[in-house]
Amino acid sequence: MEDLTLVLRRTAKEILEKGEAQMVIGWEKGAFWYSSTSAFISKPEDTERLIWDEYCVNNLAKYLLDYRHKEGKVAVFVKGCDSRALNVLLQDKQLKREKILIIGLACPGMKDEVEARKLGRGSSIPLYKKCRECRYPNALNYDFFIGEDKVIKEIPAQDDFSEVQALESLSPDEKYNKFVANYERCLRCYACRNICPACNCRECIFDRTASGWSSKANNVSENMFFALTRALHVAGRCVGCGECERACPVNIPIMLLNKKIIQDINALFGEYEAGTDVTAKLPLGGFEFTDPEEFM
Amino acid sequence: MLVAQKAKLREILNALSEEYQVAVPVQREGTSAFELYRDGIEVMFNGNTSISPKGMFFPQTEKMYGFKTVKNTTEFVSLPVEQGKRLLFGVRSCDMKSLDCLDQVFLTKGYIDEFYKQKRERTVIVALGCNEPGETCFCASLGLDPQKAAGADVHAYDLGEVIGFEAVTEAGQKVLDLLKNHLREQQFALPPVGEFYLKPEVAGVPEKLKGMFESPLWEEIARKCLNCGACTYVCPTCHCFDISQDVRGEKGIKYRCWDSCMFGEYTQMAGGHNPRPTKKERVRNRFMHKLNYFPERYNMLLCTGCGRCLDVCPVKMDITSIIQQIKEAK
Amino acid sequence: MCACNCDCNHDHDYDHNSVSSTVTSNPLIPMRAKVINIVQETVDTKTFYISTLDGEKPFDPQPGQLGMLSLPDIGEAMFSVTNKGEKHIEMAIKAVGELTNALHEIEVGQEVGIRGPYGNGFPLDYCRGKDLLFIGGGIGLAPVRSLIMHCIRNREDYGKLTVVYGARSKGDLCFKEDLFENWPKVPNMELFITIDKEEEGWDGHVGFVPSYVEELAFKPQVTVLCGPPVMIKFTLPVLQKMGFAEKDIITTLEMRMKCGVGKCGRCNIGSKYVCLDGPVFTMEELKDLPPEY
Numbered sequence: 001m002e003d004l005t006l007v008l009r010r011t012a013k014e015i016l017e018k019g020e021a022q023m024v025i026g027w028e029k030g031a032f033w034y035s036s037t038s039a040f041i042s043k044p045e046d047t048e049r050l051i052w053d054e055y056c057v058n059n060l061a062k063y064l065l066d067y068r069h070k071e072g073k074v075a076v077f078v079k080g081c082d083s084r085a086l087n088v089l090l091q092d093k094q095l096k097r098e099k100i101l102i103i104g105l106a107c108p109g110m111k112d113e114v115e116a117r118k119l120g121r122g123s124s125i126p127l128y129k130k131c132r133e134c135r136y137p138n139a140l141n142y143d144f145f146i147g148e149d150k151v152i153k154e155i156p157a158q159d160d161f162s163e164v165q166a167l168e169s170l171s172p173d174e175k176y177n178k179f180v181a182n183y184e185r186c187l188r189c190y191a192c193r194n195i196c197p198a199c200n201c202r203e204c205i206f207d208r209t210a211s212g213w214s215s216k217a218n219n220v221s222e223n224m225f226f227a228l229t230r231a232l233h234v235a236g237r238c239v240g241c242g243e244c245e246r247a248c249p250v251n252i253p254i255m256l257l258n259k260k261i262i263q264d265i266n267a268l269f270g271e272y273e274a275g276t277d278v279t280a281k282l283p284l285g286g287f288e289f290t291d292p293e294e295f296m
Numbered sequence: 297m298l299v300a301q302k303a304k305l306r307e308i309l310n311a312l313s314e315e316y317q318v319a320v321p322v323q324r325e326g327t328s329a330f331e332l333y334r335d336g337i338e339v340m341f342n343g344n345t346s347i348s349p350k351g352m353f354f355p356q357t358e359k360m361y362g363f364k365t366v367k368n369t370t371e372f373v374s375l376p377v378e379q380g381k382r383l384l385f386g387v388r389s390c391d392m393k394s395l396d397c398l399d400q401v402f403l404t405k406g407y408i409d410e411f412y413k414q415k416r417e418r419t420v421i422v423a424l425g426c427n428e429p430g431e432t433c434f435c436a437s438l439g440l441d442p443q444k445a446a447g448a449d450v451h452a453y454d455l456g457e458v459i460g461f462e463a464v465t466e467a468g469q470k471v472l473d474l475l476k477n478h479l480r481e482q483q484f485a486l487p488p489v490g491e492f493y494l495k496p497e498v499a500g501v502p503e504k505l506k507g508m509f510e511s512p513l514w515e516e517i518a519r520k521c522l523n524c525g526a527c528t529y530v531c532p533t534c535h536c537f538d539i540s541q542d543v544r545g546e547k548g549i550k551y552r553c554w555d556s557c558m559f560g561e562y563t564q565m566a567g568g569h570n571p572r573p574t575k576k577e578r579v580r581n582r583f584m585h586k587l588n589y590f591p592e593r594y595n596m597l598l599c600t601g602c603g604r605c606l607d608v609c610p611v612k613m614d615i616t617s618i619i620q621q622i623k624e625a626k
Numbered sequence: 627m628c629a630c631n632c633d634c635n636h637d638h639d640y641d642h643n644s645v646s647s648t649v650t651s652n653p654l655i656p657m658r659a660k661v662i663n664i665v666q667e668t669v670d671t672k673t674f675y676i677s678t679l680d681g682e683k684p685f686d687p688q689p690g691q692l693g694m695l696s697l698p699d700i701g702e703a704m705f706s707v708t709n710k711g712e713k714h715i716e717m718a719i720k721a722v723g724e725l726t727n728a729l730h731e732i733e734v735g736q737e738v739g740i741r742g743p744y745g746n747g748f749p750l751d752y753c754r755g756k757d758l759l760f761i762g763g764g765i766g767l768a769p770v771r772s773l774i775m776h777c778i779r780n781r782e783d784y785g786k787l788t789v790v791y792g793a794r795s796k797g798d799l800c801f802k803e804d805l806f807e808n809w810p811k812v813p814n815m816e817l818f819i820t821i822d823k824e825e826e827g828w829d830g831h832v833g834f835v836p837s838y839v840e841e842l843a844f845k846p847q848v849t850v851l852c853g854p855p856v857m858i859k860f861t862l863p864v865l866q867k868m869g870f871a872e873k874d875i876i877t878t879l880e881m882r883m884k885c886g887v888g889k890c891g892r893c894n895i896g897s898k899y900v901c902l903d904g905p906v907f908t909m910e911e912l913k914d915l916p917p918e919y
Binding site for chain 2: 652654656657697698700703724725738739880881882895902
């Protein structure tokens with residue numbers, strides 16, 4: 001990956017020097033050896049800050065929304081999950097394709113920084129669970145690709161819904177207790193929402209507290225109301241990048257809900273993998289005359 | 297120094313529970329926080345809690361008063377207030393310092409916050425010294441002694457197999473008197489404090505910031521920020537709150553709850569105007585508040601070096617690097 | 627949904643220890659009060675007269691100070707006290723949000739919550755004996771009016787009073803009774819009223835406040851101005867051109883507030899809190915603060 005870092009820097013530098021984009025969004029090193037973070041580069045000489053390593057977990061797609069009304073193009077580096085997220089933003093008509101220069105990458109899976117801190121430098125650091133389960137590690141939609149366009153990570157044969165099924169097998173009381181345990185610690189900091197590329201509403205209902213729809217009071221029922229509403233709002237558009245769960249400061253297994261919904265959508269509307277095909281119709285964003293309508 | 301075997305901590309906390317409502321740091325579900333002590337609960341000794349103890353004094357949601365509105369009448373009713381002495385065991389230096397900051401906010405400048413004061417006054421604090429700083433810690437750079445927390449009633453020290461205790465205040469002496477049968481006198485030297493990885497140089501930063509409101513630095517720093525409230529909610533010194541109500545028919549409860557300067561709605565005025573409309577202004581306000589506005593107003597930083605914000609930030613906003621960037625800015 | 631953290635199903639009935647209706651040591655708990663009169667100022671602005679239940683003044687505000695008014699089931703917001711009487715205080719309120727719209731629905735006799743007074747108020751000592759120029763735009767006259775009324779009540783303590791007031795239309799002028807009936811009768815007081823656009827039945831001045839102030843070419847004196855940001859923005863250079871000293875230009879600011887007592891955080895401009903250190907600032911003071919309001 002070190003070699004690729006040099007290619008990545010050179011690419012970014014060329015883009016900026018030729019004026020092909022006003023800014024390049026990539027990754028740079030954070031405070032620790034196990035932390036890499038988003039970087040926003042607009043001067044060719046600053047491209048030296050860019051890196052590509054096993055900690056570039058931060059999904060960059062959402063940042064494009066900050067620049068959608070600005071003049072000129074923005075270039076962005078994308079892994080598989082960033083690429084799927086970007087596709088969803090395009091499908092949601094939040095972004096104009098012609099305003100973005102997409103540079104694709106093949107992702108080996110990112111290492112779990114929590115484990116890295118625990119285990120220490122030099123030990124063998126496991127991949128994030130979401131990365132182990134990832135079936136699309138490579139960018140899917142790009143203007144050009146850096147490195148070799150070949151899958152460099154082991155791909156599971158299919159999505160793993162075993163945790164969802166374990167949850168489904170619980171009794172209603174057990175399920176309830178599990179949800180209470182998970183959501184009573186929610187701080188309602190909205191990190192999950194703000195990092196989520198599918199959460200792209202111009203104004204979120206949870207920011208409209210004066211309306212009385214939801215309350216800022218922190219208690220299990222309000223917290224669950226937030227969590228369930230958000231899960232349903234991103235239904236059919238969640239690309240499974242797992243950033244919500246990574247962003248959560250209190251370790252709530254947010255993907256459990258998202259996966260449950262993905263599983264249900266697959267069952268109800270046919271297999272669908274959000275963000276893998278930018279031309280696809282969203283399962284909950286349109287209708288077919290053949291749609292089931294048992295409730296009518 | 298008075299000491300007790302660490303293995304006897306359970307007996308000590310049980311003894312204290314007879315006199316106080318005791319809260320201790322506890323690990324749970326991949327996170328950690330102060331919880332009410334119950335016999336047998338495992339006290340966390342390794343590092344600081346991911347959620348600061350500020351909620352013990354300034355809860356995330358706190359009922360303030362009740363009201364009743366019938367036709368055109370409005371009645372206000374007071375709510376029962378929890379009484380009794382409390383004891384916090386295991387508060388670290390950074391979090392003790394944060395109480396100093398919160399005391400400034402809630403107890404000075406003409407108005408006293410009764411909700412905070414009541415909780416503060418009935419709480420005795422046993423601080424626990426840190427020997428080995430966490431990776432995101434930088435309290436020493438802000439002038440704190442990680443082993444001896446200023447403002448605590450009792451200093452406790454982690455001495456390996458034993459815990460050492462030293463009373464600092466009269467209230468603290470009472471705590472140790474209660475534990476007379478559990479403690480014995482023994483000479484112990486405090487172990488040296490380990491090396492800090494983060495060492496921001498904060499000297500001169502508050503003064504320099506005075507002239508940096510219009511600096512292009514804020515736009516650059518803000519680019520990463522998601523404007524979520526994770527940093528503000530885990531921060532032991534952030535104290536912004538909202539006031540709202542929960543209404544059920546004629547009855548209601550007025551409560552206050554934590555709010556975050558990172559949220560757009562925070563300064564949004566009813567007429568539509570927002571003095572801090574984008575993340576640049578919000579990020580600037582947060583760091584200016586911590587490093588310049590608060591020092592100007594209360595003569596101390598609104599940061600204690602606990603490192604929680606850089607620990608939880610999903611995009612690794614890092615106040616120590618921001619301090620460095622401020623120092624280097626032209 | 628219950629606002630407490632317990633998440634149990636028990637009924638959150640509180641015991642009815644009534645909070646003392648006039649005095650409370652907790653600055654965040656309002657006192658019970660009553661609306662005793664409502665004046666429709668414009669289509670979207672009303673003035674509310676508020677007394678305690680025993681018909682007394684809820685508190686005694688200085689000109690320019692603020693009060694936190696609530697309909698407890700809707701919300702609470704900070705308003706300037708536009709005038710006080712022997713037994714009441716007055717607040718002029720424009721319907722712009724959830725609470726203010728609800729306030730516009732209430733009738734005389736409605737009980738409300740009130741707490742205050744908050745903020746610094748106008749520098750009366752500094753103004754005493756001087757000629758004063760008041761500049762207001764729309765609802766911005768409300769805080770300025772508290773000082774005008776104070777000067778009228780203590781007429782001999784102040785020099786000449788001049789008011790320049792503008793609104794979008796004739797119908798948008800607040801305090802019409804003062805403007806057209808009461809104030810013209812006050813000795814050594816002059817009024818200049820303007821509306822933005824020509825209108826049938828209006829033979830007064832037409833034009834925006836900043837240019838009207840320029841036209842009138844006042845000699846430098848102490849001026850107190852309040853109005854929409856755009857009015858302030860364009861009037862300040864005019865005043866400075868006319869030679870007004872920065873310490874003689876006084877304005878009152880507005881920010882979102884929740885606690886009113888400098889704790890909740892949101893109304894800060896730099897290290898100052900508008901609720902506590904403001905809302906009244908001179909230009910000289912504002913120059914020292916970040917332009918974030």
